[in-house]
Amino acid sequence: MGFARRNPLVVFGLLVVILWIALALLAPIIAPYDPQKQDVMLSLEPPSPDYPFGNDELGRDMLSRVLYGGRSTIPAGLVVVLIGSLIGTFVGAIAGYLGGLWDEIMMRLTELVMAFPTIILALAITAALGPSIRTAIIALVIVWWPSYARVVRSLVLEAKSQDYVEAMRAVGATGPYILFRTILPNCISPAIILATLDIGTAILTFAGLSFLGLGPEPSSPEWGRMVSAGVNLFDQWWTWLFPGLGIAILVLAFNFIGDGLRDLLDPRLRNR
């Protein structure tokens, strides 16, 4: 109760995220219509009691499509952050632990990837692989891992000099054992926090790629894709506003959580 009163935005964010995930999971049950069911007689009908969010150009029910929309956007954001952080943690841990030339190469590589702006790199990768959800995720993972690698590397470097690692060595533990059993577990929680803070951005970037037509195929009910179809239909605002708000509110919720977490974890700011 005290936590909720002190951090109303975090609680609000959590509730929205849970609600959004629940709506996406339950979409097949609660959606009033099949999101792919076309009926040209209903083309671009504005919101009405039967179709509260209106209909798109092919007469599909916007409410059902928005509900289904989270089913690809949310997992895509999660997968990007999950795989990106796993690769990043692995690379960063090895670089930090081995040090020397390996470390140098790995770090130069991360700098390199970070020098390419996300969307530009994703554009180049999509040009090579052809647009699909899979390609968009691959492209995002490629730009996502370096920041984790850098954080984990610095944590490993710090841990390496700690007494308990010295002690392990003294009793004859081998390198991999020390790294994976001792050092990494101590670095995992910062990486997890970083990942939580990151989900909102990942979802936003994925939706951006999808908006540009570099993600799921045109008919799929994905939020970014739906907004892009609405670009030609300024006056028919219901075709783009609702899916757009679907992304915006979810990302805002994730950012409320992240912001709260950051304050909680920064000891200097905690008691102000």
Next chain:
Amino acid sequence: MPFHLYFLRRLLFVIPTLLGITALAFIIANAIPADPVVANLPQSVLNNKEVVDAFRAKWGLDRPPIEQYFTYLGNLLQGDLGTSIRSRNPVAQDLAAFFPATFELATYGIIFGILFGVGFGVISAIWRNSIIDYVLRTFSLIGVSFPVFLLALVGLSIFYVQLGWVGGPGRLSVRLPEPPMVTGWFTVDALLAGQWNVFSNAFSRIILPSLILASFVSGIIARITRSSLLNVLSLDYVRTARSKGLRERGAIWRHALPNAMIPVVTVIGLSYSNLLTGAVLTEQIFAWPGIGRYMFRASTSYDFPAIMGGSMVIAAIYVGVNFVVDILYYFLDPRIRFA
């Protein structure tokens, strides 16, 4: 460390990164399962043996990949990025033509971003945990959470279509002549030429996209400014200054702000290079003839020379801006100077 040593050291770090960028661009372009001759030359000259052979020789296509890479580097050093398939112009010429639009938009964006970001951040820090702090922070969070394409659509349909307060997509009405080229910035060139109607049209068109870019950037800047300022305010020497009887506001302006600016400058630098290189969505929606739109069109038409050359130049801009930020550090952070 003396300035020239610091400068040289930073510069030395830049070179391997730039080389790496060329290598990465080369690998991406080579990973594409297409015959580079077919991909790069217009269909109309494909059965012209002379043209095809000249192309093969120029890019060393008959030699192993490593050698091709060095041929590519050699051409690059002479400023030759290849020829775009789509526009049939040299890629370097295309990029030079598209860059001013991006440069102008990004600069307006970062200026608005700094004004709002630093302003909100400072206010939030002074009145921390007050209502105004919460409101501004929520505002910043909304700025970083709303997809730019949604903001752009909402902004266009309200301020352009409904109210007519701002200009529409594009840099300038097609009815107006472009101002005589001096800086490549339409708003500045129009002023230099005294063409008020051109200036007001160009300005009315840049205001909405640049504010939308600023909404994201200012959110980040505000957040960093606030936390950095709070951090510095808790440091000993600021406490000392306060205890010596300096008024709170004086303490903030004279002692805290300059020190708190170090992380802020980093974020501004990063944001600026992001705006200069990655405003694809905004440029796309506002039909802004900049680098982002150019790259988007290049990638959807499989224009590989343009993708390769473009991403390389973009990465180089990114590295360049960060280099400038590093140099700024030297003046902001006494620890570097006296280390």
Next chain:
Amino acid sequence: MKGSRLRLMLLLILVLALSAVGVRAQEEQVLVVGHRESTDFYDPARGYTQTTGIVLRSVYETLVTFPDADTSAIVPALATDWSVSEDGLTWTLNLRSDAVFSSGSPVTAEDVAFSFNRVKNVGGSPAGSPAVANMASATAVDADTVEIKLNAVDPAFLVGLTSNWFAVSEAAVVRANGGTDAADAATTDVAGDYLDQNSAGSGPYMLESWDKTVQTVLVRNPNYVGTAPYFDRIIIQNLEPAAQQAALAAGEIDIALDLTSDQMAGFNADEVSIYRGPGNLIHFILMNNDPAIGGPVSNPLVQQAVRLALDYDGYKTLWGGVQPAANLAIGIAGALPESAALSRDVEAARALMAEAGYADGFEITMDYWDTTFQGVNLNTNAQKIAADLAEIGITVNLSPGEIGPKLEAYRAGTQAFGLWFWGPDINDPSDFLAFLPGGKVATERAKWPVEGVAQDVLDMIEAARSELDEARRLELYGELQLFNQQNSPFAPFNQPDIQTAFRADLQGYVWHPVWLVNLSLLSRA
């Protein structure tokens, strides 16, 4: 102090002088066209798309042409009169003597022969059109007489001669920029780059510049001998339909060529006028007949199943217009009426799928240009096709893209399953030959071989090609349309209405079935 005041004065004078220039520049009459550009080339020997056609019509002239608003008659243009030999294989045309190119040089029979031979020998897309393919040679008999020899009798020869690929360009200019009409022009002609940026014609306008994907600029031809057009300058601005809608409402463009009716719904009638009328573009699905490329859709049974599975009425609900009976636009003489078109029959389509061995369906990727063209959103159609075909078990993956790569694959015949539209090359039933066995689209794009087609059908095609008795000719084309309706690798599904929105003060807009719009007829009230 004095010096700085002087400098200020000078600066002020400079500013005033420059703004005076700016004001004068605006006094010229400019027409701005909002259009989703489809240009491939502006070289008349290479260009083949709709945008190319609009521009070439204002920049070049042909020997004969149609009236401004319809295709009811063949009227003189650069040629004053013409005659045909007894055997129907040699045409002789006399040129008017006063026509000049934009350079001021007279238009001679030499230029005509050069242009015609060049289009044939360069071997671009126009060379594949029936009229060019059927031309054996063009020669200048004297300064204003041209003689054209045909390979076979062609009842539609004069209609073909109205097309842009018979545009007359100035031989000296084209030659000076690397052009040639020699037999090996396909590999030696390098004038394409020049002609994409400049024109060498005798039309009311000259091509000033083409900034690919940005804009095309035309300026008045000072030497044009016909009625001078109203506008000094025409800018064809490449705009997405959404931007066209906004720009037209704001008065930034004068005419928008690609808006859907939903986008036009919000216009204020005092400011924007709307033209609506029957169009002649046919939207169709192409199914590659080569099993190695098309896979399941190369099977004739599947092709017929696709034709029976499409919800034809649905497309009409979306875009208006009519459902063509085959790939011959309703409105052209000899085209079968809508009543002869196929009706949807999902049950029959499923039965055909089962008969073809695909009772459980299959998966295929459909390529298309991601655009809105003349008011029809191809993305919407693609999604509807996917939904229609899902009902007979075909899973269609959509692959939208830019025009360049998609058109290249289409022209190379490597596309398995494509969504395309076709505007008639020629306002004559012979346009349909392209879709019949041996025709360009059938052979090169759809890989539909002549082998295996019944001999009586091939005979009928040959007969239709050269039949001089008009009634018999149209009858033959009618039978061939019915043949294609059952046997071809094409599924034409909609011939939408034309709709164009323009500022209410724009006068003289007429839609034309061949060149869509003649920009040089437009003026401002």
